[in-house]
Amino acid sequence: MTHVPVLLQETLEALAVKAGGVYVDGTLGRAGHAREMLRRGAARVIGIDRDDAALAEVSAALDGMSEATSGELILRKGCHGDLAEIVRAEGMEEVDGILLDLGVSSPQLDDASRGFSFRADGPLDMRMDRSRGLTAADIVNSRTAAELTEIFRTLGEEPHSRRIALAIEKARALRRFETTLQLAGLVERIVGRSGARHPATRVFQALRMAVNDELGELSRALVGGLGLLKPGGRFAVITFESLTDRMVKRFFADHAGRMVSLQQGGARWEGVLPRVRPVWRRAVTATVEERGANARSRSARLRAVERV
Ligand SMILES: C[S@@+](CC[C@H](N)C(=O)[O-])C[C@H]1O[C@@H](n2cnc3c(N)ncnc32)[C@H](O)[C@@H]1O
Structure with a gap:
């Protein structure tokens, strides 16, 4: 049961991962994205997941990871809706980047006893936190x-x-x-x-x-996360359904705002604070190669903004 991280290179580019930076992965899963952030020199990644099985597996694999990086992966059980509180409890007020790779992971989907799959029989459960x-x-x-x-x-x-x-x-x-x-x-x-x-x-x-109250979680994570970003910090979100993608798109657009011309001349920015700028104009999707290699990537959409 492996989990191949989707849009990996694109996500690292979206986050502009830099040496010494501090990042939050609000959907740690098997730490596919988090490991790469550490390999790129991140000093610290706070990895949050509500699923005990995901945290236990990453914790067991931590020894192997330390050889490749000098950074620190801090594992926290919790909901990304509470990510601002979780990060502040670590004594940090600001971070360089936040990632949400939403939805269900391959190990969750493949384990029939979790109840996520309509292809294999199992208890009708579907709780990420059992x-x-x-x-x-x-x-x-x-x-x-x-x-x-x-x-x-x-x-x-x-x-x-x-x-x-x-x-x-x-x-x-x-x-x-x-x-x-x-x-x-x-x-x-x-x-x-x-x-x-x-x-x-x-x-x-x-x-x-x-x-799993996924829309409520996403909404709280977007608001809480944006408030944690340093100027120049990045927020990247990968969604797999049009519903969540629309929510992210609207939230980022509201904070990106727009310039409105004034009658007396000049222009004024109109939008919701804190202000952001989009990293790309459109959502990024998987390449033909990735779609062929990983079926999960076919519906993935990545959007990212930078705090100004
Ligand atoms: C698609 S997987 C992430 C995979 C990860 N990026 C990787 O490369 O291994 C989503 C993960 O987020 C977790 N998750 C989903 N909603 C969550 C929430 N509201 N709070 C914390 N974790 C959540 C799930 O339990 C799952 O492990």
Whole structure:
């Protein structure tokens, strides 16, 4: 179970990793990106993840990493929504760069017992932090059809949300939903199969986002992270769904602002503080080579800004 970091070179360029710099990786995973930051000379990387399995694996691999770098990787269990508090608790007020590589990791997806996959049978869990919170089964078995419709529509952008929610309500009256394939099978029966995408893709995405409050986490991480950046510091975010990409794009655009011409002459900047400038005008996507080698990279979009 390996995790190949996506858009690795592009991310390092986005962060402009420099020798002696201090960085935050708010989605440490298997530390694919964090290791490279250290190899490029970063003095310190604070690696945050809410998944105990990810932290345990990186911790076990730390010895091998120290040979290649002189920098320090500080591991912290927590949510990136709290990244500002986590960094300040380390006695730091400012950092040179922040990375969020959102969503689920390959090891999480490949381990059927985590419940993220609609291809392998496992408990309908989907919690990145298995020590707390509601599981996907809790949500599927307890929410009203109207609430499930709303979750599938807003977080999954699923066009058949209501039909699926009503079918769930009917089916769970006979038997609780406990497993991934039970839910994936029901969605497939309701929606049918067309195209290469599994028909349950959007429903699973919506449940994963609801279980882990991914939009709330992202929103708090963006606000908290921007407040931590030094002038010239960089914020890079990799997303895998249009919903989260739009959120990042809007947040960065609001802080990049725009110049408005004044009647009396000259121009004035209008936007939300602190001010940033985009590193690239558009989102960066994977090259043809990377798409061929790593299927996960196909939907990846990287956006980055610099604090001015
Ligand atoms: C796509 S993986 C990151 C992979 C990593 N960049 C690498 O190269 O190995 C996303 C990771 O972020 C973690 N994660 C997702 N949401 C989180 C949150 N709100 N707070 C902390 N960690 C989170 C997941 O548990 C997962 O390990």
